[in-house]
Amino acid sequence: MIFNKLSERLSAALAGVLSMLFVSAADAEYALNMTRGVTPISRDLYGLHMIVLWICVVIAIVVFGVMIWSIIYHRKSRGAVAANFHENAQVEVFWTVGPLVILIAIAIPATATLIDLEDAKTNADINLQVTGIQWKWKYNYIDEDLVFISTLAQSSRDVIKDPAGHENYLLEVDQPIVLPINKKIRFLFHSDDVLHAWWVPALAVKQDVVPGFINDSWAVIEKTGTYRGQCAELCGKDHGFMPIVVEAVTQGEYEQWLVDKKAEAAAIAESADKEWSMQDLLAQGETVYKGNCAACHGPTGAGIPGVFPALSNSPVATGDPAGHINIVMNGKAGTAMAAYKSQLSDVDLAAVITFERNSFGNSVGDMVQPSAIKNSR
Amino acid sequence: MSAASEGDYYVPHGTHWPIIGSIGLATIAVGFARFLHGSEITVMLVGIAILIFMLYGWFGQVIDESISGLYNKQVDMSFRLGMGWFIFSEVMFFGAFFGALFYARAYSIPWLGGASNNDATAWLLWPDFKAVWPLLEAPMADKFASAKEAMGAWGLPAINTALLLTSGLTVTLAHHALRREDRVWLVYWLFATVALGFLFVGLQALEYSHAYGELNLRMDSGIYGSTFYMLTGFHGFHVTMGATMLLVIMIRAMKGHFTPDNHFGFEAVAWYWHFVDVVWLFLFFSIYVWGGSGGVIHE
Amino acid sequence: MTTITADDDHDPHAAHDDHGPDKGLTRWITTTNHKDIGTLYLWLAFIMFLTGGTMAMVIRLELFQPGLQFVEPGFFNQMTTMHGLIMVFGAIMPAFVGLANWLIPMMIGAPDMALPRMNNWSFWILPFAFTMLASTLFMEGGGPAFGWTFYAPLSTTFAPDSTDYFIFAVHLMGISSVMGAINVIATILNMRAPGMTLMKMPLFVWTWLITAYLLIAVMPVLAGAVTMMLTDRHFGTSFFDAAGGGDPVLFQHIFWFFGHPEVYIMILPAFGVISAIVPTFARKRLFGYDSMVYAVASIAILSFLVWAHHMFTTGMPVAGELYFMYATILISVPTGVKVFNWVSTMWKGSMTFETPMLWALGFIVMFTIGGLSGLMLGVAPVDTQYHDTYFVVAHFHYVLVTGALYSIIAAFYYWVPKWTGHMYNETHGKIHFWWSTIAVNVLFFPQHFLGLAGMPRRIPDYALQFAEFNMISSIGGFAFGLAQVFFLYIVIKTIKGGEKASDLVWEGATGLEFEELSSPPPYHSFTVAPDIK
Numbered sequence A: 001m002i003f004n005k006l007s008e009r010l011s012a013a014l015a016g017v018l019s020m021l022f023v024s025a026a027d028a029e030y031a032l033n034m035t036r037g038v039t040p041i042s043r044d045l046y047g048l049h050m051i052v053l054w055i056c057v058v059i060a061i062v063v064f065g066v067m068i069w070s071i072i073y074h075r076k077s078r079g080a081v082a083a084n085f086h087e088n089a090q091v092e093v094f095w096t097v098g099p100l101v102i103l104i105a106i107a108i109p110a111t112a113t114l115i116d117l118e119d120a121k122t123n124a125d126i127n128l129q130v131t132g133i134q135w136k137w138k139y140n141y142i143d144e145d146l147v148f149i150s151t152l153a154q155s156s157r158d159v160i161k162d163p164a165g166h167e168n169y170l171l172e173v174d175q176p177i178v179l180p181i182n183k184k185i186r187f188l189f190h191s192d193d194v195l196h197a198w199w200v201p202a203l204a205v206k207q208d209v210v211p212g213f214i215n216d217s218w219a220v221i222e223k224t225g226t227y228r229g230q231c232a233e234l235c236g237k238d239h240g241f242m243p244i245v246v247e248a249v250t251q252g253e254y255e256q257w258l259v260d261k262k263a264e265a266a267a268i269a270e271s272a273d274k275e276w277s278m279q280d281l282l283a284q285g286e287t288v289y290k291g292n293c294a295a296c297h298g299p300t301g302a303g304i305p306g307v308f309p310a311l312s313n314s315p316v317a318t319g320d321p322a323g324h325i326n327i328v329m330n331g332k333a334g335t336a337m338a339a340y341k342s343q344l345s346d347v348d349l350a351a352v353i354t355f356e357r358n359s360f361g362n363s364v365g366d367m368v369q370p371s372a373i374k375n376s377r
Numbered sequence B: 001m002s003a004a005s006e007g008d009y010y011v012p013h014g015t016h017w018p019i020i021g022s023i024g025l026a027t028i029a030v031g032f033a034r035f036l037h038g039s040e041i042t043v044m045l046v047g048i049a050i051l052i053f054m055l056y057g058w059f060g061q062v063i064d065e066s067i068s069g070l071y072n073k074q075v076d077m078s079f080r081l082g083m084g085w086f087i088f089s090e091v092m093f094f095g096a097f098f099g100a101l102f103y104a105r106a107y108s109i110p111w112l113g114g115a116s117n118n119d120a121t122a123w124l125l126w127p128d129f130k131a132v133w134p135l136l137e138a139p140m141a142d143k144f145a146s147a148k149e150a151m152g153a154w155g156l157p158a159i160n161t162a163l164l165l166t167s168g169l170t171v172t173l174a175h176h177a178l179r180r181e182d183r184v185w186l187v188y189w190l191f192a193t194v195a196l197g198f199l200f201v202g203l204q205a206l207e208y209s210h211a212y213g214e215l216n217l218r219m220d221s222g223i224y225g226s227t228f229y230m231l232t233g234f235h236g237f238h239v240t241m242g243a244t245m246l247l248v249i250m251i252r253a254m255k256g257h258f259t260p261d262n263h264f265g266f267e268a269v270a271w272y273w274h275f276v277d278v279v280w281l282f283l284f285f286s287i288y289v290w291g292g293s294g295g296v297i298h299e
Numbered sequence C: 001m002t003t004i005t006a007d008d009d010h011d012p013h014a015a016h017d018d019h020g021p022d023k024g025l026t027r028w029i030t031t032t033n034h035k036d037i038g039t040l041y042l043w044l045a046f047i048m049f050l051t052g053g054t055m056a057m058v059i060r061l062e063l064f065q066p067g068l069q070f071v072e073p074g075f076f077n078q079m080t081t082m083h084g085l086i087m088v089f090g091a092i093m094p095a096f097v098g099l100a101n102w103l104i105p106m107m108i109g110a111p112d113m114a115l116p117r118m119n120n121w122s123f124w125i126l127p128f129a130f131t132m133l134a135s136t137l138f139m140e141g142g143g144p145a146f147g148w149t150f151y152a153p154l155s156t157t158f159a160p161d162s163t164d165y166f167i168f169a170v171h172l173m174g175i176s177s178v179m180g181a182i183n184v185i186a187t188i189l190n191m192r193a194p195g196m197t198l199m200k201m202p203l204f205v206w207t208w209l210i211t212a213y214l215l216i217a218v219m220p221v222l223a224g225a226v227t228m229m230l231t232d233r234h235f236g237t238s239f240f241d242a243a244g245g246g247d248p249v250l251f252q253h254i255f256w257f258f259g260h261p262e263v264y265i266m267i268l269p270a271f272g273v274i275s276a277i278v279p280t281f282a283r284k285r286l287f288g289y290d291s292m293v294y295a296v297a298s299i300a301i302l303s304f305l306v307w308a309h310h311m312f313t314t315g316m317p318v319a320g321e322l323y324f325m326y327a328t329i330l331i332s333v334p335t336g337v338k339v340f341n342w343v344s345t346m347w348k349g350s351m352t353f354e355t356p357m358l359w360a361l362g363f364i365v366m367f368t369i370g371g372l373s374g375l376m377l378g379v380a381p382v383d384t385q386y387h388d389t390y391f392v393v394a395h396f397h398y399v400l401v402t403g404a405l406y407s408i409i410a411a412f413y414y415w416v417p418k419w420t421g422h423m424y425n426e427t428h429g430k431i432h433f434w435w436s437t438i439a440v441n442v443l444f445f446p447q448h449f450l451g452l453a454g455m456p457r458r459i460p461d462y463a464l465q466f467a468e469f470n471m472i473s474s475i476g477g478f479a480f481g482l483a484q485v486f487f488l489y490i491v492i493k494t495i496k497g498g499e500k501a502s503d504l505v506w507e508g509a510t511g512l513e514f515e516e517l518s519s520p521p522p523y524h525s526f527t528v529a530p531d532i533k
Ligand code: HEA
Pocket: A059, A063, A098, A099, A100, A102, A103, C149, C263, C264, C266, C267, C309, C310, C328, C329, C331, C332, C333, C335, C336, C337, C339, C367, C368, C369, C370, C371, C372, C374, C375, C377, C378, C379, C383, C386, C387, C388, C392, C395, C396, C399, C400, C403, C404
């Protein structure tokens, strides 16, 4: 079994290497080289990358060429006798100035690109605030009053032991962001906890997400499509599991999406006013728990001793509901436990709290209604 | 005796002091870490005791060897190089904290107030934050103990500056006394230096209690308090060490150690003392004079 | 005053000649002899290399295929962190200090290191430091899991309790390194035999002199960084917390002010080793000695001015990024001078290819590859695509494994006949080289492609398009690991016995340690200073 898989992959890889050498099929190129991407900056970067790469290849060929030449022709077994020279000021100057000139040639286009890359502020059409949270992304369409959280899709989590054949494994999310093409989007990055980095290769945006400061970056997406990326700064246990999905659409589709998305949010807010049944709360709570809490407190509520407390038999999760509501809504400053009132809706909060009080061996039996959450906001 | 000063480089044979020193350091480290997580501080104290025992034994042996004339000029030079570069490493240690202070003042606080490429930082995160130095009120003011007032330069700190500068002078006078083999004045001037040193530490403690008590300027008052205590605290610790070493030198001088042309121990400590002095001058200007004034650094 | 008697230590000549080492364990614990201490350092480094390597094997095993099969993500991060820390602080640095101990006194004609007791202490702090570091893996909450760069706030507010032990372990390593560096400086400046002027010193001595300055300048800064971490964790300071007016990015500035010179600390002595080996086997004097010295000095100075090239994506103002880009790529110039000089030394030489030379040639080729990818990383705008991907991992393993580590292995083969008086087995040495070199390229070359294709570093699991290259890389990794087990065998076998080495050892060898001392050399190298021509 494993060997079949192995040889399959090996031959695929071999084919990949070979095709790099002989053909330049678009697919193989992506796997071996940097993506060209779909923004002006990403194309500039790709071009710059190729220039520098080729310069390096040429330097390497020259240096190794000379070296191999001496290894072949100046070896003792061929009867070579050592020459006596050991100094020459002219060549030293030559190979100091030569590289310097090459570096200047690299620095000029690099400077121009960098200045372009850093100019996020001028003429931005859309401001999108991106907040990194262990281990998910919160998106705030500032001008639209639309906020939602995006996490790794459950379908990827389900196959984590054996993902073979699962397309876009680890690169799919529950709620992708949607952006219009040909608009200058200014991303405003910020973190609620540790450092993260928001990276979508095709957009050539990689920016650290720092608590307490806003970093910005920009993109003009020129082609519709789905672009995937990942968190690119070690941010703790599930750093490998916080993907990003961007769907680039036409302006019309984007506007429609906004309308739908806002309606959805309104419906959720409304449902906070109705009375929920235990069953519905538990079902909803389990989903919320898996997506938001299981990363730390574990799928079975066991936590990780010394780092994340267990919820089964936890004095908080089995004690007075007020205390439980408080920690989940307001978190605990100075720990990884975030304030979920800014991340989850009233319904989700009520559901997950109810779920925790009645799962993992906890059986308090009471319910927390969304209205209670709404009132304590 | 004098033969050795012309002879070979002295290479000691086996020594057990280093391993004792390592055990001492490791015990201190483990003890401190345990203390931070709620254990008693005993283990750490044991470690400190081991370390002191080691220093006493090790230096004692070196002093014996030095007095019995085993060290030639070249050995003396090795010691000098060793002490000199050790002091340089200490300079770099302080450099890290000075770096933090300058960075906070020149970059992080203005940026939090929206300077440079951080317009959105002020816009979205800290709309009410005022970028001033000294920073009395942290950006997230409710999480940090706001200081009422910055520490002024012209009270105790100025007196302390005078004390340390004077002590730099007295230790030099002690050196001159030693050079002309005037043991009485050697001890007097050393005594004066030690006294000034400990007086400095005492006044520093007074200043801290004033800062905590009246100004509410604390370790957890935000970056101003952090840099203030880190720099002055480590400096105070070094003064204490230096004064203690001077005390040892004074006792040795009273015992009749050191000759006009062989007194590296004295000089090493004197160098250290001057280093502590110079750091203080930097500190006085950057923490108290420049650092205690300033006002708005970004609108 | 009375404890030391004349007949023991006083007579300047009797003092050294008849003194062999003590017996048993005491010898190693109490020794002040530069060769003994060198040996201790080298063994510590080797043990740490195997430990760190085993952790790398855990990493490669988990990355063998997509999906989580063997370890939890939290534990994976601990492995990555510990692997980096142990390799850097436990393997490469102590190995170079071990070489310095063995070689510097012999190369400059000194009886021993300048401060022999402190030398012992520098070493004996380390086993305690590493025991403490490794013990964190068994503590509640696990060991440090924030990368060897331990960025705040992951290492402050969000770190496990064991982090405090990590902090103190770093303090101890720092104390050890600073003392070791002071010793090297005092030895080189003060212990040279008459006539050994600075510009006659072997390049290995030069590179170590400069490395020692780097160490003294930056280890205390690292100590400052971990001290601020400690107070942020426990005493309410806010150096790395914006809410109090600090900045998490400040941590990175301080760390990399240490960290970048640190990577040159791991490569400058390597340059020295290569500059010793290449002339020997080319039977031709090192080309451009003076410019080699100046190049090393320039690299060292520049190394203090480029640190933020690790931080191109942290949101620095554009002027800062430009400055750090220019300064960074400038380092290619003096480094190029070194490479070109080595190549010119070979040019028109009379070369043979014994094992040390093979490793040295491997170094030159693969270090250059790593250096060139470093140059690519230094181009700030494009680094936004490379940063924190496997392209970076490939870069630094080329400079560290096929750079620093290769030079250490080369040094072992080159000097071990001198140290022990035994020749290693040439066939074994060659097998070791070719096996390692093929494996290491299978291991690290594909990581360039992975990085370019978008695989982030420090992840326990990855998307399916990265599967093939990861599997290849893992296979290379296992093969490379096994080759090092073979190396362990070679080392032990050579120490135990082998063909007798001549005093000169190599036909083309030069330098005091080969020309003036027997193989193995006497316990105290130069009791009488040699004549320097
Ligand atoms: C021994 C260690 C070592 C050495 C020698 C180097 C050498 C260099 N490194 Fe490397 N580097 C590391 C160890 C090292 N590095 C490590 C460990 C990291 C990762 C840390 C972490 O994040 O965990 C890192 C990361 C790193 C980064 C950050 C990448 C990122 O995270 O985004 C950068 C960016 O500029 C960089 C650049 C360079 C450069 C320009 C050199 C130069 O010194 C290279 C110079 C050499 C050459 C260029 C080749 C020879 C020259 C010629 C043949 C002459 C002709 C050349 C020209 C004209 C160009 N390195």
